[in-house]
Amino acid sequence: MRNYILILVFLGLPSTLVSAQDYLFAGDRFPLLIEKNESRITGLGVEVTQQVMAQLGLNARFEILPWKRLLHMAREGSVDGVIGVYHTSRREAYMRFVEPPIYVDDVMLFARKDLDFSWKGDFRDLQGKRIAVVRGWSNGEVFDKQSKSLRINELESLDAALRAVGKGHYDLAVGNIRNARTVFERRNLNNVVEAIEPPIATLGVYITLSSRGRLHNHVDAFAQALGQLNDSGELKRLQQAYGLH
Incomplete structure (x- = not known):
């Protein structure tokens, strides 16, 4: 398997085909949090997730999906994280809410x-x-x-x-x-x-991790890295960059 992956890299095929360690984060089209601009998915939630995952030494990829479908995927663990979630007791049954919220x-x-x-x-x-x-x-x-x-x-x-x-x-x-x-x-x-x-x-706007996703054992580490972004002022800087004061 390792040799097969090296061959794919050599051939220059897309990284999503190569890396089994690309963790999927998704959201609906939420302005300023996660949205598609031309060919790129951008937003406060995307940048925060990228920085947190980088601190953990992990890679993230992003998709925009219909909200009800996305919640179903979170229940079954076919998405690792969801961007732009309000807390409810029902959602707590299948998603881990990472403190602090990235916006209110x-x-x-x-x-x-x-x-x-x-x-x-x-x-x-x-x-x-x-x-x-x-x-x-x-x-x-x-x-x-x-x-x-x-x-x-x-x-x-x-x-x-x-x-x-x-x-x-x-x-x-x-x-x-x-x-x-x-x-x-x-x-x-x-x-x-x-x-x-x-x-x-x-309401706080959260990044959540699916309880059945591949990051379910990384909740504490994810929260610690997110807390560091908040304590350092980087989260506030990103909010201001997107006009979210």
């Missing part, structure tokens, strides 16, 4: 600017409202629990949810402000849809 998101309600709606944090104010959420996303365990008694409609993306609110198909959408800002700019929604204060949740 505000999860917001979004409405048309001409909607007569007041929100002070009381979920009873959401009764009767048509609410669009993203399929497979958690919006914090409190909202997830409350949503069972609300008029919830699942859409494939926050882009679709915000556009639907802008067209009046739904009263409200739920999602994080980081993703929403990108949609506002791309879809020219700034004069149509707005975020409603206060946030419904403030």
Whole structure:
């Protein structure tokens, strides 16, 4: 087997065919955390993972995958790590959450600017409202629990949810402000849809390791290396480089 790998290297074949030690990290298209720019996958989560893995002497490769499929892969261990995860007790059953979070998101309600709606944090104010959420996303365990008694409609993306609110198909959408800002700019929604204060949740954004993946025995070492990035100020520098303050 060793001679076979050396032959592949000599022939110049892609490293993904050569190295059995390329650990797979993946995420959905999460602006500024993990996204594809031309032929490269970039983002805060990608750079943090690369630095942590380099400290461990390990190689990482990255893919962007649909969120529900990615969570299934994490359950079965066919992906080693997931970038951009909010903590829930259900996810804790099959993913190890590595402290500290790499960023903190505000999860917001979004409405048309001409909607007569007041929100002070009381979920009873959401009764009767048509609410669009993203399929497979958690919006914090409190909202997830409350949503069972609300008029919830699942859409494939926050882009679709915000556009639907802008067209009046739904009263409200739920999602994080980081993703929403990108949609506002791309879809020219700034004069149509707005975020409603206060946030419904403030959630840490984590890199997780699959409990059944090849890195499940490296959680402590991964956390130590990530902690060093945080303590040294490098994590904050990377956040600022991506405009995440």
